[in-house]
Amino acid sequence: MSVVVEVRSQNGSRREGVGLGLAIFGFVLFLMGVEPGIFNLDRSPVVGFVQIAVFLIGLAVICVGGYISFSIQWTAGERSLAADIGLRLVSTGYVIAFVSGLADVFGFGTQPFPMVPYFGPLQAAGVVVGEVVIAIGFLLVILPKKSPDSHMEE
Numbered sequence: 001m002s003v004v005v006e007v008r009s010q011n012g013s014r015r016e017g018v019g020l021g022l023a024i025f026g027f028v029l030f031l032m033g034v035e036p037g038i039f040n041l042d043r044s045p046v047v048g049f050v051q052i053a054v055f056l057i058g059l060a061v062i063c064v065g066g067y068i069s070f071s072i073q074w075t076a077g078e079r080s081l082a083a084d085i086g087l088r089l090v091s092t093g094y095v096i097a098f099v100s101g102l103a104d105v106f107g108f109g110t111q112p113f114p115m116v117p118y119f120g121p122l123q124a125a126g127v128v129v130g131e132v133v134i135a136i137g138f139l140l141v142i143l144p145k146k147s148p149d150s151h152m153e154e
Helices: 002-034 049-073 081-101 121-141
Strands: none
Touching: 002 049, 049 081, 049 121, 081 121
């Protein structure tokens, strides 16, 4: 019996390590897209399509890494309602950030697509709103579970 418990804890810590590694890699990608000058990759004074795409990919990798590392909390698929809502908020936040970041490419931004995409203040605000929704989702995921013994005493 103890061997099974040890194997589960090793697999859990391995998954947590993979998730955290992905989240850190995603953060580096995100930084590379947001501020390429840190890595000596700044070639233009404007924020272009490639830069937007890189930080959105980095944000996606952060979300996947967070999901993997937080998934070890749930045994046998027993997620709390708050965790389910939190994961949906993480996904929704990413969609908000993605659509806001690529609004010009999709054709409903300030610059139509044949022109160079422009990452303006409205798009930046949309990406920030998406990131805030992602953060709220992860906060809901990490809320502690209530134990079944925590009933209100009469």
